[in-house]
Structures are given as C-alpha cells and as structure tokens.
Amino acid sequence: MAASAAVSAAGSGAESAAVRQTAVSVRSVSKTFDGGVLALDGVNFEVPEKQFISVLGPSGCGKSTLLRILGGLFSPDSGGEVRILGRLSTGPSPDVGIVFQTHNLLPWLTLEANIRLAAEVQRIPPAEIAERTERMLEVLRIASFRLRYPHELSGGMRQRAAFGQILILYPQILLLDEPFGALDALTRDKLNVELLRLWEKQKQTVVLITHSIAEAVFLSDRVLVMSDRPGRIIADMPINLQHPRDPQIVRALPEFTRCVLELSRMMGVV
Amino acid sequence: MVVDPAIAFLVLAVIWEKAVDIFGIKRYLLPPLSQVLETFWALRETLLRESLTTAWEVVLGYLLAVIGGVALGLAIFAWPVFRRTLYPAIVVFQGLPKIALAPLMVIWFGFGLSSKVLMAFLFAFFPMVISTLGGLSGTPIQLLEHFRAIRASSWTTFRRLQVPSALPSIMDGCKMAMPLAVIGAVAGEFVGSEKGLGSLILVANANAKTDLMFAALIAISIVAGVLYVFVELVAKRVWWRAL
Numbered sequence: 204m205a206a207s208a209a210v211s212a213a214g215s216g217a218e219s220a221a222v223r224q225t226a227v228s229v230r231s232v233s234k235t236f237d238g239g240v241l242a243l244d245g246v247n248f249e250v251p252e253k254q255f256i257s258v259l260g261p262s263g264c265g266k267s268t269l270l271r272i273l274g275g276l277f278s279p280d281s282g283g284e285v286r287i288l289g290r291l292s293t294g295p296s297p298d299v300g301i302v303f304q305t306h307n308l309l310p311w312l313t314l315e316a317n318i319r320l321a322a323e324v325q326r327i328p329p330a331e332i333a334e335r336t337e338r339m340l341e342v343l344r345i346a347s348f349r350l351r352y353p354h355e356l357s358g359g360m361r362q363r364a365a366f367g368q369i370l371i372l373y374p375q376i377l378l379l380d381e382p383f384g385a386l387d388a389l390t391r392d393k394l395n396v397e398l399l400r401l402w403e404k405q406k407q408t409v410v411l412i413t414h415s416i417a418e419a420v421f422l423s424d425r426v427l428v429m430s431d432r433p434g435r436i437i438a439d440m441p442i443n444l445q446h447p448r449d450p451q452i453v454r455a456l457p458e459f460t461r462c463v464l465e466l467s468r469m470m471g472v473v
Numbered sequence: 474m475v476v477d478p479a480i481a482f483l484v485l486a487v488i489w490e491k492a493v494d495i496f497g498i499k500r501y502l503l504p505p506l507s508q509v510l511e512t513f514w515a516l517r518e519t520l521l522r523e524s525l526t527t528a529w530e531v532v533l534g535y536l537l538a539v540i541g542g543v544a545l546g547l548a549i550f551a552w553p554v555f556r557r558t559l560y561p562a563i564v565v566f567q568g569l570p571k572i573a574l575a576p577l578m579v580i581w582f583g584f585g586l587s588s589k590v591l592m593a594f595l596f597a598f599f600p601m602v603i604s605t606l607g608g609l610s611g612t613p614i615q616l617l618e619h620f621r622a623i624r625a626s627s628w629t630t631f632r633r634l635q636v637p638s639a640l641p642s643i644m645d646g647c648k649m650a651m652p653l654a655v656i657g658a659v660a661g662e663f664v665g666s667e668k669g670l671g672s673l674i675l676v677a678n679a680n681a682k683t684d685l686m687f688a689a690l691i692a693i694s695i696v697a698g699v700l701y702v703f704v705e706l707v708a709k710r711v712w713w714r715a716l
Binding site: 271274276295297299300301303305307309310311320321324325352354368369372 | 619620622623637714
C-alpha cells in the first residue's frame, strides 16, 4: 500500500511517464472472422504501465474484439502480435484480468464464494484467499452482502462484485469491456467515481472499452477513437486532467468540455 | 394451499359416488367410490404387496435410467465421436414406441423383475440423456469465456461451471422421467407378469372385478405420487434456474 501511494504521488508529475515500461503493445493487429468479416484492420498502439486508457467507438466497431485479443481469448490474424509486459501473448495471461459487461457471477454461489472463485481456480493458498477476499469485500463496499446470492442483489452491487471476481487475482493489467454498460446512468456515474478512486490508489494499467464519451474523458489519461467496422484507430488523444479527479470539479473544467467536444466531433455526434 | 385441492378432490368424489346412482350406471362399469374404497381396505395387504413390487421395479429402472442417462449425456457431450455415432442412433430409437418392446423384454428377460425394470428404464432413459446434454450444452458462452480468462482448466470448468449450470435441466429431466418409469413398469407387467399392480389389474379385469381394478388404479396413483414427491424434494435442492 505504501509503495502504491508513493507511485500515485509521483505519478501526478507528467515526466514520470517517460520512464514507464510498456504494459501492452499491439502491433498490426487485424481480425477476420469465419466468413471473411473484417472486424479489425491494422490496429497499432502501446499502453505504458499504470496508464488508464479508453477505447471509444461506435457499437459494432470491433472494440470488444480488440479487448478479447488483448486478453488472449481471441488470436489476431497472422502478422499481428500482442505483447503483455513485453511477452508475446499466446492466450489468457495471469497478469491480465477482464471485467465484462455482463457480470459473470454464478447464481449458485454467494457473493463471497463468487469473489473467491478465481483465486481458488488458480490455487492461491487458502489463507491468502481469505485475506484477499476480505480486502475485496471491503474495498468494493459489499461486505454486508457477502452471504447473499447474485439474484438478491441490485445491478450496481453485482457489477461491484464482478470487479471483485477479477481484482482478487491482483492483475497488473485490467481490461474492462463496457463494465457499466448494463447499468442505469446514476449507478454508472457512481461506479465511475469509485473505479477512479480505486485506480488512483492501485494504479494498474487499465484498458477500458466504452461508447460513452464522458465516461472515457472522466476516467482516462488517454483516449483512442476507433472507426466504424472494420475497426481502425483514428485518433489518439491525451486527457490532461490532474489526479485525483473530483467529479464535480473535473466535469466543469474547460479541458473536460474541450475533450468531450472534440471526441464528439470525431465520432460524428455533433 | 392444501384446502383448495382437498375441496376439489372431495367434490369429485361426491360426483362419482352420486353419479352412479343418479344415472343408473351399471356397477361392473363404474362401481361407486364407496365400494372401491371398501375393496381397497379389504384387500389392503394384497394391494400393498403388489404396490411394493411395482414400486421396486420403478425405482430400479428409474435409477438405472438416471445414472445411465446422465453418463451417456456426459459422454456424448465430452466426446464428439459419440455425438456423431451414438446420438443419432438414440434419436432414431426414441422414435420407436417403447411399449412395443415389452413382449420382447419378456421373451428375453422372463416374467420376473428384470423385464419390468428394463421397461421402466427404457421409458425413463431418453429424457435423462436429452436433459443432461441440453443442460451441459446450455452453459452461457460468456461464463465459459470468463472461465477461460481466469485460466481455469477444462476439468475445473466442467466441475465448477458446466455441471452446476446443467443441474436445473437434469433435475427437470428427473421429474419428467419418473412418471414415464411408472408407465414402463406397468406396461411390462401387462405383457407378462404374475406380480405387481399391472398384473393385478389384468386379474381384476378377467374376473370382472371393476372395483378391484379401480382400487389398483388408486394404488398406482399413490405409488406414482409418492415417488414423484421424492424426486421433487431432491430437485428442490437445485434452486437456481438455468442461467
């Protein structure tokens, strides 16, 4: 904890970005599905360690496909490669955690058991699992619901638990596939703020897939914009807003408005 | 909750009892309920003995069907070669009215227990295979993806995801299969047996004892009902629904 606090203090200076390692590197990644549909077309980008990056694009542009390739669930067409912390990706990596739009809680397990699941699957020692589980329940503020089953919880609670399901593995790189997409706007805003607080403390590398411009700007250090299918990166925009970001202040800043406006223009919203 | 069905049964019983008198129905066609109940009580020991015989046949055939059906469902799911070979054969076999196999079962396995057990098994087997296979194949794709992402082995995925997510469907199969096993056992007894409620019905029929026939029918419903409640109680433990 002390180390990560130090990192977050140092991380507020822009110059530290230069010495960071590359967490994710994507080189000429294309994806053709069976039947010849080209979903991604020559995608290139790099994500430095501890950066929060969003990939913004219209629905069906292939951004979920991109995320699955980053997560090692799909392989790219030959010629393209993904490197995770410098190593060529050949499948799901222990350094990468993925949170999907639909929570993946198992209906026959309690909230607590659901959060433990991934750690049990990876044979983390029981004492360690117990400790991590407590931490997850506390950090995500769901401890009082630990013995409830998923169907007894609200959408927001379930999505928090979905983060716990993955964060318990302490992944260095977090891939988020529209994790708040199925929530109402109010809950979504609230969880956005909580996600940001969590990230400001832990500073994982995050790649967030979203089609909400405001969400992308509020959370990210940098936003990639994807074109309509086949997906290409058409813009790479830094978001120069200081951390920690207070939702009330940040949303009123001219820089926030400028970024939102520019991204809206790129995506053809205005 | 208990009151409404009780009232419905009572009304039906009264209608049965009175209709026989009012419409002048001949007693060998439809004996009044009171006479059926009298016979039932008088022959309670016989009825109990035959009921136990039939119940035993049903239970054995049913258990074989559940174990065999689940096992075959698993095998077809796990090994594509079975899906290509065994599965079509089973589907074709399912089209055959299994009741037509009863005489063959008697020829092959005799008048005793085993031919009835096999008939119960034949009736109950197919729904168990289908419900197991359907349940396993129905595991939501996003959960399978999640298990891949957390790097679960295929055995872990099977044990911790696919089996529990198939259980509701398997339990539905168990509930469907129980009444079918009863049909199978009784059909087997009709074709060739000296024991069991099916055989008792044939004896009653030959002696024009319609009241005994009805008493045997009541006994069959009790056997079927009790066994079904057992299955229902077990199935209730799988409270989550298909995902």
